[in-house]
Amino acid sequence: MALLELEGVGRSFGGVRAVNDITTGVEEGGLFGLIGPNGAGKTTLFNLITGLIRPDSGTVSFRGKPLTRRSPEKIAALGISRTYQTIRLFEGMTVRQNVMVGGHLGGRYSLLDAIIGRRGFRDAERDLSDHVDSLLETVDLSARSSDPAGTLSYGEQRRLELARALAARPALLMLDEPAAGMNGREAQDLSTLLRKLVTETGLTILIIEHNMSMIMKLCDRVIVMNSGEKLAEGDPAAVRNDRKVIEAYLGGGHADA
Ligand SMILES: Nc1ncnc2c1ncn2[C@@H]1O[C@H](COP(=O)(O)OP(=O)(O)OP(=O)(O)O)[C@@H](O)[C@H]1O
């Protein structure tokens, strides 16, 4: 069974069919690319999967369970974490606090547990603290752990967002343009890290990127969207040589294909 399955998923905004009839899925333990020109519907599809907006047709399922009527918090608690195209960090909080916040989204303990210091809660806090330290190590931000997030460089903020998304121990990690604003070297390091996470922890990653060389080298399978529709899907080599895909990119949108 696929980890994430989409069946005829669609959503309109006014007269714009932002996402139309998308049927696809991702299997556990792989790295999947979602690409397409500007305005293709990629971020909207992420918002539909994570519950920020509701589809007006079709269904999204995770481990065979329909997500369509669940809140973003419930969906996150089921094991789906994401980052945003526009960085969303608590700039005044430290790097470490930002990652801690990501770990609390799982919502296994109540406010009361926290206030009375219930034992399970204290153990969970200690586990989370260790986990956060190891994540900061993973994204190479240990040395910045006490600095306000707002003082980090753009590339560092992107890595911090990644650590925060990982703090909830997701099964599926969805990244919306994680390499945007990174230089070639940083994008290369990020690719190495993402592949390592998949290989070593069995994480599944779905990644939106306009950096084509990164997507082509990194992904096991690529889904291509254009004008809300699924245009093509397959391994990177097949997608790269698909005439419809080439035409969609030549017709406008990003030039870095
Ligand atoms: N909340 C909204 N209200 C109205 N229209 C929206 C909304 N969200 C997205 N759209 C429209 O849906 C279409 C798809 O937008 P979306 O942001 O999903 O594209 P994208 O593939 O992520 O593009 P980019 O690569 O530029 O990020 C666009 O026409 C956009 O203007």
Ligand SMILES: [Mg+2]
């Ligand atoms: Mg987008």
